[in-house]
Amino acid sequence: MQYESVIGLEIHAQLSTDSKMFCGCSTKFGAEPNTQTCQVCIGMPGVLPVMNKKAIEYVIKTGLAVNCRIAPYSRFARKNYFYPDLPKGYQISQYELPICEHGFVEITVDGITKKIGLTRIHLEEDAGKNIHEGAGSHSFVDLNRAGTPLMEIVSEPDIRSPQEAAEFVKKLRAIVRDIGVCDGNMEQGSLRCDANVSVRPVGQKELGTKTEIKNMNSFRFVEKALEYEIKRQIKILNEGGRIVQETRLWDSNKGITESMRSKEEAHDYRYFPEPDLVPVEVDNAWIERIKEGIEELPDERKQSLIQHGLPEHDANLLSINRSSSDLFKKTVNLGSSSKSVSNLMIGDLRRILNEENKDFDECPLGPEHLDGLLKLIENGTISGRIGKTVLEEMYKTGKHAESIVKEKGLIQVSDESEIEKVVDEILSKSPKEVERFRAGEEKLLGFFAGQIMKATKGKANPKIVNELLRKKLGN
Amino acid sequence: MELHTLSIHEARTALDKGEISPVELTNALFKRIDSVEPKIKAYVTIAREHALARATDAEGRIKNGDRGLLLGISLAVKDNMCTDGIRTTCSSKILENFIPPYESTVTQKLKDQGFILIGKTNLDEFAMGSSTENSAFGRTHNPWDLETVPGGSSGGSAAAVASDMCIAALGSDTGGSIRQPASFCGVVGLKPTYGRVSRYGLVAFASSLDQIGPITKNVRDSAMLMNIISGHDPDDSTSAPIAVPDFTSGLGRDIKGMRIGIPSEYFIEGIDKEVEESVKQAIRKLEALGAVPVEISLPHTGYAVAAYYIIATSEASSNLARYDGVKYGARTEGNDLLDMYMKTRAKGFGAEIKRRIILGTYSLSSGYYDAYYKKAQQVRTLIKQDFENAFKKADVIVTPTSPTPAFRSGEKTDDPLHMYLADIFTISVNLAGVPGISIPCGFSSGNLPIGLQIIG
Numbered sequence: 001m002q003y004e005s006v007i008g009l010e011i012h013a014q015l016s017t018d019s020k021m022f023c024g025c026s027t028k029f030g031a032e033p034n035t036q037t038c039q040v041c042i043g044m045p046g047v048l049p050v051m052n053k054k055a056i057e058y059v060i061k062t063g064l065a066v067n068c069r070i071a072p073y074s075r076f077a078r079k080n081y082f083y084p085d086l087p088k089g090y091q092i093s094q095y096e097l098p099i100c101e102h103g104f105v106e107i108t109v110d111g112i113t114k115k116i117g118l119t120r121i122h123l124e125e126d127a128g129k130n131i132h133e134g135a136g137s138h139s140f141v142d143l144n145r146a147g148t149p150l151m152e153i154v155s156e157p158d159i160r161s162p163q164e165a166a167e168f169v170k171k172l173r174a175i176v177r178d179i180g181v182c183d184g185n186m187e188q189g190s191l192r193c194d195a196n197v198s199v200r201p202v203g204q205k206e207l208g209t210k211t212e213i214k215n216m217n218s219f220r221f222v223e224k225a226l227e228y229e230i231k232r233q234i235k236i237l238n239e240g241g242r243i244v245q246e247t248r249l250w251d252s253n254k255g256i257t258e259s260m261r262s263k264e265e266a267h268d269y270r271y272f273p274e275p276d277l278v279p280v281e282v283d284n285a286w287i288e289r290i291k292e293g294i295e296e297l298p299d300e301r302k303q304s305l306i307q308h309g310l311p312e313h314d315a316n317l318l319s320i321n322r323s324s325s326d327l328f329k330k331t332v333n334l335g336s337s338s339k340s341v342s343n344l345m346i347g348d349l350r351r352i353l354n355e356e357n358k359d360f361d362e363c364p365l366g367p368e369h370l371d372g373l374l375k376l377i378e379n380g381t382i383s384g385r386i387g388k389t390v391l392e393e394m395y396k397t398g399k400h401a402e403s404i405v406k407e408k409g410l411i412q413v414s415d416e417s418e419i420e421k422v423v424d425e426i427l428s429k430s431p432k433e434v435e436r437f438r439a440g441e442e443k444l445l446g447f448f449a450g451q452i453m454k455a456t457k458g459k460a461n462p463k464i465v466n467e468l469l470r471k472k473l474g475n
Numbered sequence: 476m477e478l479h480t481l482s483i484h485e486a487r488t489a490l491d492k493g494e495i496s497p498v499e500l501t502n503a504l505f506k507r508i509d510s511v512e513p514k515i516k517a518y519v520t521i522a523r524e525h526a527l528a529r530a531t532d533a534e535g536r537i538k539n540g541d542r543g544l545l546l547g548i549s550l551a552v553k554d555n556m557c558t559d560g561i562r563t564t565c566s567s568k569i570l571e572n573f574i575p576p577y578e579s580t581v582t583q584k585l586k587d588q589g590f591i592l593i594g595k596t597n598l599d600e601f602a603m604g605s606s607t608e609n610s611a612f613g614r615t616h617n618p619w620d621l622e623t624v625p626g627g628s629s630g631g632s633a634a635a636v637a638s639d640m641c642i643a644a645l646g647s648d649t650g651g652s653i654r655q656p657a658s659f660c661g662v663v664g665l666k667p668t669y670g671r672v673s674r675y676g677l678v679a680f681a682s683s684l685d686q687i688g689p690i691t692k693n694v695r696d697s698a699m700l701m702n703i704i705s706g707h708d709p710d711d712s713t714s715a716p717i718a719v720p721d722f723t724s725g726l727g728r729d730i731k732g733m734r735i736g737i738p739s740e741y742f743i744e745g746i747d748k749e750v751e752e753s754v755k756q757a758i759r760k761l762e763a764l765g766a767v768p769v770e771i772s773l774p775h776t777g778y779a780v781a782a783y784y785i786i787a788t789s790e791a792s793s794n795l796a797r798y799d800g801v802k803y804g805a806r807t808e809g810n811d812l813l814d815m816y817m818k819t820r821a822k823g824f825g826a827e828i829k830r831r832i833i834l835g836t837y838s839l840s841s842g843y844y845d846a847y848y849k850k851a852q853q854v855r856t857l858i859k860q861d862f863e864n865a866f867k868k869a870d871v872i873v874t875p876t877s878p879t880p881a882f883r884s885g886e887k888t889d890d891p892l893h894m895y896l897a898d899i900f901t902i903s904v905n906l907a908g909v910p911g912i913s914i915p916c917g918f919s920s921g922n923l924p925i926g927l928q929i930i931g
Contacts, residue, residue: 039577043797045570045678046557046579048711080793080839082816089796141801270839272848275682275790278712 001238002202005230006210007159007195011172013151013182014126014190015058021125021149022049022092029188033131033142041147043087048276055149056099056280058181059123060290062151063100065175065297066118073281074099076123076274081267084141085128093124093152095271099280105175106299107167108316116168117156126150151182157196157207162226166219169193174298174320186217193222198243199233208233209243213257215250225250229257301325308332314342317350324360330367336374344370348391369394373401381405382412386458414461416468419452422460423468426451437473445469478503479639483548483696486642490537490547497537497547497591501530504549504593508640515616517625517635519554520562521594529591536589543589544703550585551641553632554595555602556687557676558582561592565678566610567600569798569805569823579676580708581645581687588703593641596631600825601795602652602680604628605897608888609827616884617659619923623881626656632690633660643691643700647677649684650783651876651901654913657690658876658926661915664690665697666901669908670715673708679794681787682713684905694914698722731765736869740776741900747879753917753925754875761873769869773861778854779903780895785838785851786906792835798823830891855906862907862930874900876913876926904930 020027023040040047063070077095103118128146132139153172159165173191176182184191198210213229216222228250233243247266248257296304302319306312308329318324324345331341345360349370353363373394377387382405393404405411413419426448427434437444445466452465478500481489489495505523512518526549533547552558555565557575564570582592599609607615607630617625618638625634629646633656636644646653648666657664665688672687679685689700701722708714737758742751762768800806800819807822809815824832838847865872877897887894904911909930916927 039575042802044557044575044577044803045563045565045573045797046555046575046674046676047577048675048713050710050712078793080796082796082799084799084801084812087797087802089799090793268841270793270836270841270844272789272793272839272844276679276713 003199003230003234003237004160004202005162005197005199005226005233006157006207007161007165007197007226008157009155009159009165009168010194010196011153011155011169012192012194013062013153013172013176013184015055015149015151015181016183016190017052017054017058017149019052020147021052021055021123022147025147027148029190031144033140033144036144037146041087042143043089049092049274051277051280052149055123056282057290058149059099059121059151060282060287061179061294062153062176062181063103063121064287064291065179065294066100066103066105066121066153066172068100068103068118068121070282070287071097071099071101072283073097073279075279076277077271078274079124080270083127083130084139085130085143085146087128087143087146091125091127092274092277093271094122096273097279098122099282105168105171107164107171108312109161109163109167111313113312114158114164116158116164119154119156121151121153124150124152162223162230165195165226166223169219169222170320171298178297178322179294186219189217192217195222195226195229197226197229197233199230199237208237209245211243211245211257212247213250214247214260215252217252221250221252224252224255225257228255232257296322305329309338310342314346317346318342321360323363327360327363327365327367327370331370331374334367334371336371336378340374340378341370344374344391348388352392352395364398365394369400376401376405380412380414380461382410383458383460383462385453385462386410386412389458410459412461413456413459414464416464419456419460419464420468422452422455423448423465423472426455427472434473445473448473477639479507481642482692483545483643483699484693486548487544491542493537497530497533498527500547501526501549501591501593504639504641507638508594511618511638512640514621515618515634515638515640516613517596517615517631517638517640518551518594519564519566519597519610519612519631522561522592525561526591526593533589533591541589543587544699545585545591546589547591548589548642549591549593551594551596551632551635551644552582552585552592553598553602553629553644553646555598555647555678555680556582556645557678558592558595561595563595563678564612565601566598566612567798567824567828568611569819570678571611571805573804575676577676580673580710581676581704583676584704585645594635596629596635596644598631598652599628600828601678601791602628602647602649602685603791603827603831605651605655605894606882606884606887607631607634607656608884609825611825614884617881617923619661620881620921623883623923624659626659626877626881628652628656629664629690630656630659633657633662633664636660636662636690636692643689643696645687645700645704646690647680647685647687648901648905649680649686649787650905651898653688653690654901654904654911654926654928655877655898657913658915658928659881659924661918661924661926662690662692663694663697663912663914664688664926665701665912666904666910667701667705668715668910669905670713671701671706671717671910672704673706673711673714675708675710675714679790681790682794683790684783684787686905694912695723695726697912698726729765730761733761733766733871734769734869735761735766736769736771736865736872738771738773738776738865738872738874740773741874745878746875747919749919750875750877750879750925753919754873754927757916757927758873771865771869771872773858773865773872773903775854775857775861776903779858779906780899782851782854782858783898783902783906784834784895785847786855788831788835789838789848789851790835792832792839795824795828795832827891858903859907862903862909872930874928874930876900876928880919880921880923880925900928904928 100121606624632644637660
């Protein structure tokens, strides 16, 4: 039977406010345990929360960036459960009346763009952390993070594949980073993602039983965990089994999801309106002021890149953040063709950045670097292949392409007679291969070209090499 | 002149004129405490050294011409308001050794006026109760008859004021916890409008109902303390950002033409005959002074106690979750985390607390929320509307504070429902968020005080 998967995501984004949500403590990451705490975030008897207005503003800003309706009136609720990292025994969150509702973002997968609905965005406080290492039979509790503002973005079950899920997370991450409300760091946990996933036979309307997947702390893991979970569910159904509604944890080492707790073990959070806080009232003037602070968003950038002559696929990749889009435009403005800039950025530059675990906004190369490199390739000074080496060198040293090419003697050899010597030499060294080629083994052309490039340290103009080879081997 | 009998106003005048000194006054109070406290047991903590040091300090400051409204005056504070460096127990084992590292807003405001904290008074554990019998540190006795209860939960504060072991005191009122003990002890107790006084530092029982207020020997002192403790507090979002009037400005004005509403629902069956007679006599007296009695109706009164016990216990079940043995307060070790939680809370909380946590947890549970908590909130809205309608006809509403005078110790401890009904006249006021004051209006044949409640 053919199955389709139905996925809804919950994204938790730590807001990059300087202070916590209900007290003045710092939110800085990595301080000594329990040094960023006070009576309020420790939950001393008698203390009261006071709302950080900036956090509300950040949520509204996010809501506006993802087409949400901003509630004129929203309120906080208590989510009650016991855990040592939760000092008050309840988390201040939102339940019935969140700040934002009914939004959407657009994602593009395999050239197809679709809208993913957003049910709601609400604001809540983060918990602390339990530390089990080095505590013997006890555990330590670090409350530095307790009370840090956390925004929860809940999607509709509109996502149909792990790729779409990963795209969705990427898109949201790009947006929250763009508008400056969250640093989007998934490894440090500033951006966390849970998924609700079920499968159903294609064509069936009713949803299958869902599981909740937690602990997917990178785009790659979102995709992998969901792939695994969908396969697991389909296998169970194909074997005549039933899916158990439960929460499962992604184990990235084992590459599997494992049962954490069943529906029966699920908490009854006993939500009720938080009596220590007054409702949040948002008027249009406030919304307008916040709107003014939002600059170009990924989708607008994408449109402008398409107008710059880029195909949708390239525009999609380069619009994901402002720095990549800016780098592209500035390089094109220096004279390079948009396609060559886009190829360079999406190809080799992105590969280098990925290897270094960096994003375009941390890229040390400017438009002059890229433009300089592309000009050298275009006017035949170096080959595309040498271009890769030059790019890597530029990345490492920050030097410009021209000086690297000069220092390292990488200038392309386009002198036909000089290349001809090497061609003759290689061909005379490989009589057997020449015979096989003539017998019809055309792919050996690549072998000869490779040998020649090796002999010239990559400097031979590939176009001329090919022409000469054809001439010499040809009939 | 017996110094311990002085009111705030009288003490202020005498201190300012130099007729008495802060040290003399404080010593007189401790002498009084030494003689009557062993019988009354109003205090959980007596801050003798602290108070005497502050008195000496105040003496110097007065000589230097320093003027604080409470400079040199000793007040008692209910032991559910956090006092920096001074033990705050809520009369619970779970906080038996808890010393707050911060000051509540109200006590800070008293400090700013130079007050002397003489001690922390007993209460029903976490302010849950109407008799000050539910204290982990023993019950408090009514100074008028040691066999009867002082009321609760601010029974310690009311008894301390009534027996002159302090000049005045602060209490907290969630369903009548200031007014009912004031009525039982024959003193003045005011529950301000919700939001008028900051709750920051008041250990929460039911956050949407709790309010701090003064318990005093007379109405003038009540107004004086209100002037000091009222006002918006940036640390309490639910405190009202509204200017504070001079509460003493209304003192001594005549009441000619004032419409006093008398709710038919409050003079019900089961109300003590002597209480009813005493209150009616007070109404006649007000009439003689020019006030105009008007009959009004508060039709949803019958649902108030039920709604209150759902809302208050729901909030309490959440507010008390923080006492888990992890961060502060008493911990009983266990085999694992859950075991530690259960043992800590089983040992740390008294029976009434457990009963209310169970009630509140149940009311908020999924599947029951709509039938209980939500319904109770709807009733609360109706009760609020009752008052709004009533105040269209009347300027104030007058009722008994409690259906009976002080009852005997142990009389209701095994009958929680009957105990809960002791608050029947005071609870609606908290649900509506309006202010209410209890003032003495006579005595029963057994020589126990009777209180008149005025709701504004």
